[in-house]
Amino acid sequence: MARPQTDIDAGRTALLEVVDDLIRKRGAVDISMTDLAAAAGMSPSNLYRFFDNKEALLEAVAERFFAEKVRIMVEVTESDLPVREKMYQYFARRYLAMVEQYEDEPDLLKSYLEIGQQYFEVVRGYVDLGDHYLSLIVAEAMEQGYFDGLSIDEAVSLINQMVQCYTNPDALFYVGTTKLKVEKLAIIVDAIFLGLGKTVTGQNSAQSHIKIVS
């Protein structure tokens, strides 16, 4: 009965191309298993040989969407680059991969982003994975004396906020690639390494906060 795994894999890949085509034609509308089977010219029961259910399909879509970014994260964190360079490449290479997707087919990317918002539970694992790899880089930097006085989680959260424009694909649409440049990202990463965890003397941040909320 069982087909060799490679056939199933090839079928899945072909079906994910069909999903792309469906989204190109219809935008970010919800795609049912029945729609996909029809578009692929197969019976629904045949489609279920490739994907057990809609969740499995969505997970495969996400896996393909994030594959290149995961590859970059693993490669950079496992490299023996100096830690500042590691953080820069961690963000810059994923940003450039995102720009490529965007310049290739902006509408397709936009539709996938909308689908991702709709099924955020599928995306969340990849966000967490990003935080995991970033925390490895942060821990390495801390061993070298950076980010003084911050916990790993605090530093990860602050860094994510400071480079948000380069990790959030929506920024490609509302900020744009004219303003978002890896040269600027490099300067921001330097500012993170040299400024994060240091306090401007005599101008306490907690005080400012109290002043503001009172």
Add this chain to the structure above:
Amino acid sequence: MARPQTDIDAGRTALLEVVDDLIRKRGAVDISMTDLAAAAGMSPSNLYRFFDNKEALLEAVAERFFAEKVRIMVEVTESDLPVREKMYQYFARRYLAMVEQYEDEPDLLKSYLEIGQQYFEVVRGYVDLGDHYLSLIVAEAMEQGYFDGLSIDEAVSLINQMVQCYTNPDALFYVGTTKLKVEKLAIIVDAIFLGLGKTVTGQNSAQSHIKIVS
């Protein structure tokens, strides 16, 4: 013939409340002058006494939407606070004003953001105004030796990117107020003052870039 300006002003304010109600009911759909006249229970010709055309209406909507933020920008830049504190308050007080709008009526804010995207030419003036005031603060900081080697425009662009989560109202929806805290913003502003314009020794950013794009 001419009514006193105050009557016209009061009428405009009342009509902007009607716009709010229409958006509450219908979401971010396009509102025509005819729709607004009907909802306000007045004839279209009467409505045109308050707003010359749809552009004038949209500008009034934007003016009201940004009024509090403009007030804060003027107040902070004109204050004699130390420059780091000025930049912090510049972003933190506008952020808190935005959070208030968000917590009050998230759906209404979301609809206004969608309308703002649709008519970005009306919003652009306020974005430019924000950059103008920020550049005053940046120039003051530069006189004190901060942001070495950067032009005012470069520093403004980099700072905008680093605090994007606290100025882009969309971030309230996709990052959320649990993660976005003025205490974190204070730390980011410190990192901007102490790190921006400094370079991590021996790890040249231009080199990294060449490595990446080649």
